Amino acid sequence: METRPLGSTGLDVPVVGMGTWKTFDVDPTEEPARREVFEAAYAAGVRLVDTSPMYGRAEEALARIVAPRRADVLVADKVWTSDDRHAARQIEDGLRWYGGRIDLYQVHNLVAWPRRLEQLEREREAGRVRAIGATHYSPAAFGDLADVMRTGRIDAIQVPYNPAEREVERRILPLAEELGLGVLLMRPFGEGALLRRSPSPEALAPLAEFGVRTWAQALLKWGLSDRRCTVALPATSRPERARDNAEAGREPWFGPEQRALVQRLAG
8 A cells, every 4th residue: 555644744654544433433342343344454554543532432442452553553533622621631541542652633623723732732742642633524614724734733634525525625735735734534435425326337447447446446546646635534344345445545546537537426
């Protein structure tokens, strides 16, 4: 799988990671099945996982699942609260669960971002956080996100990007390129909506020479073919799909013609 630098952090990241929203919010009895998903992704080259306190039990469940591989896996976690003391607890919990280090700690949805950045900067100075990021899912907040990006205090952003959600192309991706920030892609499948209307094998045939066998792979490669993007974060509860997703992280990348085809198929 290809790797790309995560901004100027010095971290090289395989271009397909693993998200955990909805899929890893499970009780302990279901964790063995999710461990199979993670191990399938890991075996296929995935080395970055993303989670959040917003995702219910996913954050802690993922920590137990990743623990045997922690030295080889980059963890992207988030802090998500307007309460300073609660934020401190969230950060401490994340650090404790993931072996005393978070590779990318993100301010989730920009909640109380000035105070959260101060807390995360202290953790980075202490050597417990390697890089700092900010996320948002809504185009209505992209102006605020751009303001945070321009502060020079973050290393990466996480935003939605897929053929049906392209608002980041207007301001956010050009600004990330200008500032040298890493870009993590949430919702590469449009929260699953794009997968519910999969094109026929005949429609996907022109993409076969790019290593595409499935519609999910076409969607992932569509986003990653924009070289301003660092890593896509698909989520799945099925090991075979985790393997398929990872396959999308290999060259060759789409050109304008192939990206336009995927956009038409998604429409």
